[in-house]
Amino acid sequence: MSINAFALGLLLALLPGLADARADKADKALQASLKMYAQAVRWNDFAAAAESLDPALRAPEGFSEDDEAYYTRFQISGYSLKSGVRSGPADYSQRVELRIIDVASQTERVKTDRQIWRYDAAAKRWWLTSGLPRLE
Structure with missing residues (x-):
């Protein structure tokens, strides 16, 4: 067996493990997020919570005084996960019941909050792409 064939065989044997390790890191990052x-x-x-927003969705001024005034009108008394679906390696959505x-x-x-999350491989983190919940 040539060295090239051995190296190719070793690489093919290791690839699934590397993919699993990458997926495991993304899963841990998702759970942390x-x-x-x-x-x-x-x-x-x-x-x-706004720090979890996809940077493309964030207002240039960040979380504003108007945003703060809006959310202080409400108190969250319950947050319950109802369902979650991983539709791909970089996509996750969940339904959360907010009291x-x-x-x-x-x-x-x-109220039901439908959240959509996307994995950013460059930043190695998950971003909320569906925006903060509207509580009215």
Whole structure:
């Protein structure tokens, strides 16, 4: 067996393992991103949640005073994952049930937040592409 054939055989044997390692890193990054985002929303820290937004969706001024004023009108009292689907190596979507209290009226209601996440291989992180939830 020539050295080239041996090297090719070794490379072919290692490729699935390398792909699995890359997928495992992306999975860990996804879980970390989802956890950080969920914690920020649960604690009504929408400025921190906005850090998960795809940079292409962010306003040039960042999380503005108007954004802050909008989100302080509400209190999140529940955040429950209802379903999640990995449709490809760089795509994930989930449905989350939000329990929202209107601060002014003290009434609670339930709203479904449909989130779409995309993996950015260059940044090695997941971005929320569906935007922050509208709570009205």
